[in-house]
Amino acid sequence: MTSRTAIFSLSCRVNGLKIEREIPSSRSLLEFIREDLGLKGTKEGCGEGECGACMVLVDGLAVNSCLMMAVQLHGKELVTIEGIKGKDGGLHPLQKTFMAEGAVQCGFCTPGIIIASEALLRRKPNATLEDIKLELTGNLCRCTGYEKVLSAVEKARGK
Numbered sequence: 001m002t003s004r005t006a007i008f009s010l011s012c013r014v015n016g017l018k019i020e021r022e023i024p025s026s027r028s029l030l031e032f033i034r035e036d037l038g039l040k041g042t043k044e045g046c047g048e049g050e051c052g053a054c055m056v057l058v059d060g061l062a063v064n065s066c067l068m069m070a071v072q073l074h075g076k077e078l079v080t081i082e083g084i085k086g087k088d089g090g091l092h093p094l095q096k097t098f099m100a101e102g103a104v105q106c107g108f109c110t111p112g113i114i115i116a117s118e119a120l121l122r123r124k125p126n127a128t129l130e131d132i133k134l135e136l137t138g139n140l141c142r143c144t145g146y147e148k149v150l151s152a153v154e155k156a157r158g159k
């Protein structure tokens with residue numbers, strides 16, 4: 001007996017562009033992003049919702065893409081780290097403050113942390129340090145000790 005995987009016609013927007021793809025219904029959103037779209041800025045860490053390395057924005061909300069199925073993206077807007085830009089099309093304020101503060105070491109956690117921070121600052125532009133700490137509880141970083149990360153997010157507020 002052979003097993004058959006259902007194919008789904010996915011239509012969505014990715015970093016501002018309309019995308020239509022036939023995908024297996026078993027595809028995770030993380031696999032779709034990295035393998036089908038080739039957007040490697042989204043990282044796979046734990047693969048089970050613990051580290052935040054795979055975080056992306058879906059309709060403006062930060063989600064762990066390893067826990068979401070690609071079919072759930074149908075009709076929605078996906079923003080990956082490649083789609084995070086400043087108003088002038090250059091670096092986003094968070095990217096500038098992370099560089100200025102030295103908040104990046106190996107960089108593996110950084111796309112997910114910037115996505116989580118962007119989600120927070122979109123809905124709460126004047127987020128407090130406590131808000132930032134709370135928002136980043138789902139993002140693990142093994143290198144920085146978090147101090148410079150928190151400082152970089154604080155400095156990006158209101159920019």
Ligand code: FES
Nearest residue numbers: 045046047052066
């Ligand atoms: S890879 Fe998704 S939360 Fe760790």
Ligand code: FES
Nearest residue numbers: 105106141142143
């Ligand atoms: S900079 Fe290395 S895991 Fe955060």
